[in-house]
Amino acid sequence: MKKKTLNIIKNDPWLEPYTDAIVGRHNEALNKEAELCGPDGTLESFANAHNFFGLHHTADGGWVFREWAPNATAITLIGDFSKWKIMKKYALKPKKNGVWEIKLKPNDIHHGDLYKMMVSWDGGQGERIPAYATRVVQDEQTKVFSAQVWSPEPYKWKVRRFRPDTRPLMIYECHIGMAQEREGVGTYTEFRDLILPRIAADGYNAIQIMAIQEHPYYGSFGYHVSSFFAPSSRFGTAEELKSLIDRAHELGIAVIMDIVHSHAVKNEVEGLGRLDGSYNQYFYGDSRREHPAWDSLCFDYGKNDVLNFLLSNCKYWLQEFRFDGFRFDGVTSMLYYSHGLGQAFNGYDDYYNGGQDTNAITYLTLANKLIHKINPNAITIAEEMSGMPGLAVPIKDGGIGFDYRMAMGIPDYWIKTLKEKKDEDWHPTSIFWELTNRRADEKTISYVESHDQALVGDKTVIFRLIDKEMYWHMMRDDDNMVVARGMALHKMIRLVTASTINGGYLNFMGNEFGHPEWIDFPREGNGWSYKYARRQWDLVDRKELKYMLLNAFDNAMVHLISSVYNFQSLPVVKLWEKDDDQVLAYMRGDLAFVFNFNPSKAFTGYGILAPAGEYDVVLSTDNPDFGGYGNIDESVSHLTQNDPLFAPSGKEWLRLYLPPRSAQVLRLRRATPPKSSKKGFKA
Numbered sequence: 001m002k003k004k005t006l007n008i009i010k011n012d013p014w015l016e017p018y019t020d021a022i023v024g025r026h027n028e029a030l031n032k033e034a035e036l037c038g039p040d041g042t043l044e045s046f047a048n049a050h051n052f053f054g055l056h057h058t059a060d061g062g063w064v065f066r067e068w069a070p071n072a073t074a075i076t077l078i079g080d081f082s083k084w085k086i087m088k089k090y091a092l093k094p095k096k097n098g099v100w101e102i103k104l105k106p107n108d109i110h111h112g113d114l115y116k117m118m119v120s121w122d123g124g125q126g127e128r129i130p131a132y133a134t135r136v137v138q139d140e141q142t143k144v145f146s147a148q149v150w151s152p153e154p155y156k157w158k159v160r161r162f163r164p165d166t167r168p169l170m171i172y173e174c175h176i177g178m179a180q181e182r183e184g185v186g187t188y189t190e191f192r193d194l195i196l197p198r199i200a201a202d203g204y205n206a207i208q209i210m211a212i213q214e215h216p217y218y219g220s221f222g223y224h225v226s227s228f229f230a231p232s233s234r235f236g237t238a239e240e241l242k243s244l245i246d247r248a249h250e251l252g253i254a255v256i257m258d259i260v261h262s263h264a265v266k267n268e269v270e271g272l273g274r275l276d277g278s279y280n281q282y283f284y285g286d287s288r289r290e291h292p293a294w295d296s297l298c299f300d301y302g303k304n305d306v307l308n309f310l311l312s313n314c315k316y317w318l319q320e321f322r323f324d325g326f327r328f329d330g331v332t333s334m335l336y337y338s339h340g341l342g343q344a345f346n347g348y349d350d351y352y353n354g355g356q357d358t359n360a361i362t363y364l365t366l367a368n369k370l371i372h373k374i375n376p377n378a379i380t381i382a383e384e385m386s387g388m389p390g391l392a393v394p395i396k397d398g399g400i401g402f403d404y405r406m407a408m409g410i411p412d413y414w415i416k417t418l419k420e421k422k423d424e425d426w427h428p429t430s431i432f433w434e435l436t437n438r439r440a441d442e443k444t445i446s447y448v449e450s451h452d453q454a455l456v457g458d459k460t461v462i463f464r465l466i467d468k469e470m471y472w473h474m475m476r477d478d479d480n481m482v483v484a485r486g487m488a489l490h491k492m493i494r495l496v497t498a499s500t501i502n503g504g505y506l507n508f509m510g511n512e513f514g515h516p517e518w519i520d521f522p523r524e525g526n527g528w529s530y531k532y533a534r535r536q537w538d539l540v541d542r543k544e545l546k547y548m549l550l551n552a553f554d555n556a557m558v559h560l561i562s563s564v565y566n567f568q569s570l571p572v573v574k575l576w577e578k579d580d581d582q583v584l585a586y587m588r589g590d591l592a593f594v595f596n597f598n599p600s601k602a603f604t605g606y607g608i609l610a611p612a613g614e615y616d617v618v619l620s621t622d623n624p625d626f627g628g629y630g631n632i633d634e635s636v637s638h639l640t641q642n643d644p645l646f647a648p649s650g651k652e653w654l655r656l657y658l659p660p661r662s663a664q665v666l667r668l669r670r671a672t673p674p675k676s677s678k679k680g681f682k683a
Contacts, residue, residue: 006019006022006023006398007393007396007397008390008393008398008441009398011397011440011441012389012439015389018352021352022398024358025358025361025365026395028358028361028362029361029362029395032362033369036307036366042373043311043369044315044373046308047308047311047312048315049308049312050132050312050315051312053067054066054067054130054229055133060106061106062103062104062105062106063103063105064104065077065101066099066100066101067100067130067131068100068131068305069275069281070098070281071276071281072098072100072119072121074091074092075091075120076088076118077109077115077118078115078117078127079113079115080114080115086118089108090104090108098276112149112150113148113149114137114147114148114149115147116128116130116146116147117129119275119276119277123277126269126274129146129269129270129271131228131272131282131309132229134150134230134238135230135233135237135238136214136230136270137233138216145226145270148233150237155238155239158246158250162249162254164206164254165206165252166254166379167565168501168505169379169445169504169568170203170561171207171256171505171506172202172204172208172506172509173208173210173451173509174191174199174207174210174508175222175451176191176209176235177234178509178533179194179509180534180535181535183529183530183533184530184534185218185530186235186534188243188244189236189243189244192240192243196247196253197251199251201555202555203558203559204253205252205562206253206255207248207253207256208256209255210451211223211232211258212231212232212257212258213227213231213232213259213260214228214230214231215232215265216270216271219521219522221521222260223296223329224263224264224266224296225264226264226265226271226272227270228272228309229316238320238321242321246322249322254324254325255322255323255324256323256324256325256327256379256381257327258326258329259313259326260329261363262299262328262329263294263299263330264283264296264299265296266290266295280300282299282300282303282306283300284298284300285300291339293341294333300359301360301363307366310363310367311367311370314326314367318374324377325375325380325381326379326381327383328367328381328382331382331383331384332385334360334364335356335357335360335361335364335384335386336357338355343386351386351388356388364401364402369395369401379403380403381404383406383408384405384406385406385409392404392439392442397441403443403503404443404444405442406445406506407446410434410435410448411448411452414448418464418465424599427579428578428582428595428597429577429579431597432574432577432584432586436500438502443502443568444501444502445504446497446498446501446503446505449508450506451508454508454510454511454518455519456519461490461511462486462490462514463518466482466486466487467482469482469486470516471516474539474547475544475545475546476543476544476546477544485599487514487549487550488627490514491621491626491627491663492621494507494553494554495557495595495663495665499561499588499591500572505558505561509535510535510536512550513540513547513548513551513554514550515539516536516539519532520533552626553627556626557619560591560619564588567588567589571588573587575587575610576608581601581603582596582597583596583606583608587610587611590667590670592610592654592666592668593665594608594658594663594664594665595662595663596660596661599660601660602660603656605656606655606657607653608655608656609646609652609653609654610651610652610668611651611652612651613639615638615666615668615669616638616666617632617634617636617665618665618666619664620632620664620665622662622664628662629659631659631662638656640654641653654666
């Protein structure tokens, strides 16, 4: 392949010195694909391990079970059907390439039976849950996990085909278990019936669900996965998860799964840790085996059998459950031998200095290629903080192929600002640069805060702003200045972040209305309490509280942005920034966004150079319906004033009243209304 054909280098001349490394990675992926698929195969046909391994029905009504365990010397199924005793009848036979197999008659096992494998190896023996188990349950009394024979009637889908709306993509990040009001673990069905309607009403067109893959410890937030092909049974059955996804599609909501392929739980009985007795079946067998920061195991992406397992896992979730894509967790950890720990990533040399795991880069490239082959409309998002170029560039252009990357620097910026800067030191130049500083050839998901900022040990934005005053002064008739400041900045921070997206916007469940306190899952340190592992929806539903005002603003903001077709692709044109005044203004399409971050100064007739014409206010953070004071008269139209000095530019002075800590969005009138992707919305 000619080096000059890679668009990633054409689009960024600063990458030219690293052409050999970029082309080398690209060719590594192409060569590995050819190796895996052979002369006549495809990536789609290769990624079929889940249809071969595990437990399956046979044409004669019986069963076949297979496991890949090259280090095993014997494997026997044990379970309810054998009274948990080792019986010769249930012994697997060794086949080629480390594969073990057993064929069973229809009545040898039954739907609902619990089972495991008893695996023997030279020098040891142990119970194991099959790697490809699709249902794993925990006994409430003993807390022991087992696989379960699961063969119900196939789920009948209501929505046959669904195409996500990504123009723009507005993501509601959520967790099934903690989505409910009650203290306990929520279910797929409760989420479908109680939470999806809220999300639809809020205007989000996608949900990103955390903790779907089975994990032994609930408090891990789903990050220590044990059974990669099993949806967590603590939330319900696979059919109930499918019903949730089906209902989301009926509501026009895409469903993105948070997939964890960056590491796995260390557990040996429940997980893949030593499934066949060896240390290096799925994971590295040397010093790279254990993740130094996560207390977990690292996959060996250089093994074809591991690639088969992980690629098949992607295909399984897409086809069996009809997920619309994935957010890949911990991508930074995968990309570097150091897992990115302790690295600053200050320049391009840091991305091409030999410290990158080419095998992991190859896997991610092939995963993206496979996912988009199976579903061309699928969404892939990389959670990655180092900023490696090309991550969200198409594979054909020399990239790794993600559709989006998380803009992880933005929440860090807001936290640093709130912690270290006085209100009068907030500079619009800094805010605008941080929110718009991104690679031109990559789309990002911008966000103020995700679940990471809501977990114990950190603080949400609203809690940093208002803190303990939230407990006493959130009644609508209570005019507390701490709360007023906090609500004003909460709205402004969200609006400036959401309105500068070049790909999509993300909000974590409850943060749209300023959910108080933190997330703390049941653990020994809190007496195994569910008090903070839930969402207090009653707060936003109560009309006497201010939470509903923040929610109303978020709804208006999301609906306004979503009403503009391809909003994320419109240029962000800076109109005005003045750090002394703390005023920022920019335009996207017909919408002008004007912010006054000044904590004390109001400006009358403040002039902003904008395209000539008449402007109407379509959104104001100072609207009383959103907890503001109503100092912006939204009924007044603003006609720009001519200035001969700027006549050649087509700009005139747009003069506005700017109250302190306020933002307003104005629409430039056109002869023909802008094309809308949302019918019936009126700003």
